[in-house]
Amino acid sequence: xxxxxxxxxxxxxxxxxxxxxxxxxxxxxxxxxxxxxxxxxxxxxxxxxxxxxxxxxxxxxxxxxxxxxxxxxxxxxxxxxxxxxxxxxxxxxxxxxxxxxxxxxxxxxxxxxxxxxxxxxxxxxxxxxxxxxxxxxxxxxxxxxxxxxxxxxxxxxxxxxxxxxxxxxxxxxxxxxxxxxxxxxxxxxxxxxxxxxxxxxxxxxxxxxxxxxxxxxxxxxxxxxxxxxxxxxxxxxxxxxxxxxxxxxxxxxxxxxxxxxxxxxxxxxxxxxxxxxxxxxxxxxxxxxxxxxxxxxxxxxxxxxxxxxxxxxxxxxxxxxxxxxxxxxxxxxxxxxxxxxxxxxxxxxxxxxxxxxxxxxxxxxxxxxxxxxxxxxxxxxxxxxxxxxxxxxxxxxxxxxxxxxxxxxxxxxxxxxxxxxxxxxxxxxxxxxxxxxxxxxxxxxxxxxxxxxxxxxxxxxxxxxxxxxxxxxxxxxxxxxxxxxxxxxxxxxxxxxxxxxxxxxxxxxxxxxx
Amino acid sequence: xxxxxxxxxxxxxxxxxxxxxxxxxxxxxxxxxxxxxxxxxxxxxxxxxxxxxxxxxxxxxxxxxxxxxxxxxxxxxxxxxxxxxxxxxxxxxxxxxxxxxxxxxxxxxxxxxxxxxxxxxxxxxxxxxxxxxxxxxxxxxxxxxxxxxxxxxxxxxxxxxxxxxxxxxxxxxxxxxxxxxxxxxxxxxxxxxxxxxxxxxxxxxxxxxxxxxxxxxxxxxxxxxxxxxxxxxxxxxxxxxxxxxxxxxxxxxxxxxxxxxxxxxxxxxxxxxxxxxxxxxxxxxxxxxxxxxxxxxxxxxxxxxxxxxxxxxxxxxxxxxxxxxxxxxxxxxxxxxxxxxxxxxxxxxxxxxxxxxxxxxxxxxx
Ligand SMILES: Nc1ncnc2c1ncn2[C@@H]1O[C@H](COP(=O)(O)OP(=O)(O)OP(=O)(O)O)[C@@H](O)[C@H]1O
Ligand SMILES: [Mg+2]
Numbered sequence: 104x105x106x107x108x109x110x111x112x113x114x115x116x117x118x119x120x121x122x123x124x125x126x127x128x129x130x131x132x133x134x135x136x137x138x139x140x141x142x143x144x145x146x147x148x149x150x151x152x153x154x155x156x157x158x159x160x161x162x163x164x165x166x167x168x169x170x171x172x173x174x175x176x177x178x179x180x181x182x183x184x185x186x187x188x189x190x191x192x193x194x195x196x197x198x199x200x201x202x203x204x205x206x207x208x209x210x211x212x213x214x215x216x217x218x219x220x221x222x223x224x225x226x227x228x229x230x231x232x233x234x235x236x237x238x239x240x241x242x243x244x245x246x247x248x249x250x251x252x253x254x255x256x257x258x259x260x261x262x263x264x265x266x267x268x269x270x271x272x273x274x275x276x277x278x279x280x281x282x283x284x285x286x287x288x289x290x291x292x293x294x295x296x297x298x299x300x301x302x303x304x305x306x307x308x309x310x311x312x313x314x315x316x317x318x319x320x321x322x323x324x325x326x327x328x329x330x331x332x333x334x335x336x337x338x339x340x341x342x343x344x345x346x347x348x349x350x351x352x353x354x355x356x357x358x359x360x361x362x363x364x365x366x367x368x369x370x371x372x373x374x375x376x377x378x379x380x381x382x383x384x385x386x387x388x389x390x391x392x393x394x395x396x397x398x399x400x401x402x403x404x405x406x407x408x409x410x411x412x413x414x415x416x417x418x419x420x421x422x423x424x425x426x427x428x429x430x431x432x433x434x435x436x437x438x439x440x441x442x443x444x445x446x447x448x449x450x451x452x453x454x455x456x457x458x459x460x461x462x463x464x465x466x467x468x469x470x471x472x473x474x475x476x477x478x479x480x481x482x483x484x485x486x487x488x489x490x491x492x493x494x495x496x497x498x499x500x501x502x503x504x505x506x507x508x509x510x511x512x513x514x515x516x517x518x519x520x521x522x523x524x525x526x527x528x529x530x531x532x533x534x535x536x537x538x539x540x541x542x543x544x545x546x547x548x549x550x551x552x553x554x555x556x557x558x559x560x561x562x563x564x565x566x567x568x569x570x571x572x573x574x575x576x577x578x579x580x581x582x583x584x585x586x587x588x589x590x591x592x593x594x595x596x597x598x599x600x601x602x603x604x605x606x607x608x609x610x611x612x613x614x615x616x617x
Numbered sequence: 618x619x620x621x622x623x624x625x626x627x628x629x630x631x632x633x634x635x636x637x638x639x640x641x642x643x644x645x646x647x648x649x650x651x652x653x654x655x656x657x658x659x660x661x662x663x664x665x666x667x668x669x670x671x672x673x674x675x676x677x678x679x680x681x682x683x684x685x686x687x688x689x690x691x692x693x694x695x696x697x698x699x700x701x702x703x704x705x706x707x708x709x710x711x712x713x714x715x716x717x718x719x720x721x722x723x724x725x726x727x728x729x730x731x732x733x734x735x736x737x738x739x740x741x742x743x744x745x746x747x748x749x750x751x752x753x754x755x756x757x758x759x760x761x762x763x764x765x766x767x768x769x770x771x772x773x774x775x776x777x778x779x780x781x782x783x784x785x786x787x788x789x790x791x792x793x794x795x796x797x798x799x800x801x802x803x804x805x806x807x808x809x810x811x812x813x814x815x816x817x818x819x820x821x822x823x824x825x826x827x828x829x830x831x832x833x834x835x836x837x838x839x840x841x842x843x844x845x846x847x848x849x850x851x852x853x854x855x856x857x858x859x860x861x862x863x864x865x866x867x868x869x870x871x872x873x874x875x876x877x878x879x880x881x882x883x884x885x886x887x888x889x890x891x892x893x894x895x896x897x898x899x900x901x902x903x904x905x906x907x908x909x910x911x912x913x914x915x916x917x918x919x920x921x922x923x924x925x926x927x928x929x930x931x932x933x934x935x936x937x938x939x940x941x942x943x944x945x946x947x948x949x950x951x952x953x954x955x956x957x958x959x960x961x962x963x964x965x966x967x968x969x970x971x972x973x974x975x976x977x978x979x980x981x982x983x
Binding site for chain 2: 411413432433434436437438443445450451452453454455456457461465466468469474477478479481
């Protein structure tokens with residue numbers, strides 16, 4: 104129906120200020136019908152804020168919004184939805200105990216005699232899901248389905264309400280590589296059906312793979328809008344950060360020393376009471392990075408929780424610097440010299456309603472210089488915290504803001520700052536660069552390698568094969584709670600790892616093959 | 618660059634001032650609404666609200682004696698309000714204030730009459746008896762929550778009844794002074810709190826203010842408060858930071874119970890000088906919930922809102938006798954205040970709508 108050059112959206116001079124931050128500074132942004140338009144920018148650049156203005160969650164201080172050529176005063180999400188805008192948030196907003204269908208129809212339920220018409224809801228969802236190849240089970244409970252599925256539920260929810268313009272805020276940050284591929288297919292089929300998509304991501308590869316045009320924002324201002332074909336990934340990175348970014352990790356050879364962490368035959372159950380770790384054995388030495396590769400849900404989360412005292416061990420032994428620390432409390436483990444970057448920053452890593460300075464001392468809050476006895480020394484705390492904010496380039500007006508008001512990537516930097524500053528002997532990093540921008544990834548990778556070169560042991564758990572391959576000195580592949588093989592970085596290839604991750608290295612598979 | 622910074626800093630100052638105002642604003646609006654609707658009620662039953670409110674005002678501020686009496690009413694509410702507020706900061710709902718009050722009340726009376734000691738030992742000891750008994754009574758509910766996951770609302774209610782009948786038995790039996798009155802013997806002079814001459818106002822009020830200051834210090838200046846608040850806001854995050862969720866729940870409920878217990882101790886040592894057999898709950902623990910709610914779970918707010926409830930409860934009696942207004946009207950006013958504070962969320966929404974219409978800048982960014 105619409106020509107490719109008609110505008111679905113036209114944002115003019117949008118300005119939004121928070122106390123101490125100009126999050127959007129007269130931003131112009133245009134979305135053509137049927138296009139996938141990537142929005143690129145550093146952590147805290149103002150991408151989410153711009154989208155929330157468009158979706159009616161924030162009121163811009165100035166500026167105009169035109170939807171399909173009509174000027175609209177988007178004062179609430181309902182108005183945005185009426186005009187065919189749908190948003191999938193960076194942090195999902197589903198009701199976990201409800202079923203998929205219930206979540207999707209929530210807010211615009213089909214009714215029969217005043218009651219929810221469950222049957223119709225399920226049919227509607229099935230039909231939609233089929234049409235766009237989303238493949239979700241409307242009867243499953245949201246709490247039981249994977250993150251990737253939850254995201255599809257969010258997308259379906261927007262489509263169910265008749266969205267023609269979809270905003271996807273960092274949809275790939277929480278997905279496995281496989282799920283990313285699938286999402287890209289879904290996005291393509293959506294545009295073929297005439298939908299337009301705003302796609303926020305930090306991964307330049309994804310931008311190149313799928314978008315038609317890119318708009319780059321830096322510190323609240325639009326730097327440029329270009330067609331994707333005309334820019335290389337390093338062009339984009341430079342536009343984002345304002346300087347050259349090293350996209351490749353540079354690291355020298357490792358000089359491994361004595362064994363720091365040794366785990367033997369670990370067995371632990373997951374939350375559903377099933378055995379998630381089934382005899383995990385490996386060791387990490389000083390001065391090396393051991394990467395744990397694997398498909399999501401093969402025991403990675405349980406492994407980090409067991410190592411940090413957050414989950415009980417059924418069987419097995421954990422030795423740290425030769426000392427048995429099996430079933431130590433979390434505090435004791437921290438004190439013996441372990442730092443931990445958790446995969447779930449909002450749930451585990453931060454107390455969102457605490458201020459930045461309170462979050463930055465968590466775990467060391469009872470020790471000098473932060474506290475003496477039970478008395479906390481807030482002057483010292485603030486001084487130290489300001490240093491950390493500067494050193495780790497956390498974008499915030501000051502240290503008094505609540506952690507929840509920081510942008511996603513800056514929340515991650517808060518955790519990193521705290522954990523690196525502890526100067527641990529062992530660093531456990533689970534998805535350390537999830538949701539952070541290319542500049543920050545470069546920074547984080549550099550810091551991790553610095554740790555290694557300073558003679559620390561690093562255990563890296565990542566779902567991103569790229570990250571594993573570029574950082575690790577040795578790579579352990581986890582499958583169904585077991586380490587099926589440990590490869591030297593030099594012998595590891597993407598193909599080999601892929602096979603192992605799919606279970607090709609297990610005893611069962613080998614026995615079956617013979 | 619420098620100029621930017623000063624602007625930002627200035628904004629920050631303004632912002633925190635505005636925050637301050639907006640925090641105070643809602644409770645004040647709630648009180649005004651309560652009084653307005655109370656006035657409408659009085660009109661409906663044919664009474665003169667202006668006269669009634671004058672009586673209400675005069676009952677607390679018309680004479681020094683009246684003011685002292687108001688502070689006497691305020692004292693237990695500061696303690697129980699602090700008790701609820703402290704537990705709440707750890708994410709727990711202590712509605713066992715009445716049980717903790719009674720058990721401490723009884724223990725303090727016993728310590729007060731059973732041994733003779735110099736006052737500087739006897740007074741701290743009698744207070745300590747209340748702190749420990751009240752603390753154990755609350756802490757036990759915390760322990761059950763931490764180890765077995767039993768909800769503290771259920772256990773504290775059950776503990777209320779255990780306390781009611783157990784103290785009733787003690788005071789009517791083993792601890793009763795032989796005679797007609799079901800009460801303990803009077804406590805010795807050495808265990809009584811100093812009183813302002815010719816009034817019932819006693820050192821208990823000072824102790825309550827000190828407790829509020831201590832709780833403020835504990836919550837925001839010590840590691841204990843840091844951990845308690847972290848557990849209250851995000852137990853999983855706290856756990857990851859090496860903070861024991863279970864230990865802090867027990868501790869918070871102990872401190873909460875001890876505060877409610879102090880209300881009982883001070884009641885004996887400053888006012889009644891003996892423990893009377895309870896007929897039912899006096900309701901200080903329950904009112905403490907309202908006090909904490911109106912005071913935003915902040916020790917300073919708790920002191921102010923306890924004072925308000927003290928004024929209202931003293932005014933209720935006087936309005937009944939001097940203006941012929943049934944004291945239930947005051948209860949209606951209290952209920953409306955609580956209702957409005959609880960419905961603050963609704964107000965925030967309406968306020969936001971209005972602001973949007975006018976297109977102004979938003980005060981509170983969420
Ligand atoms: N509710 C809020 N209150 C105060 N400041 C806020 C609020 N929301 C965002 N900010 C600030 O506005 C700026 C832009 O944040 P925004 O979330 O839009 O960034 P982003 O580009 O989405 O970053 P990321 O890639 O890390 O998600 C940040 O400095 C952030 O701290
Ligand atoms: Mg964002």
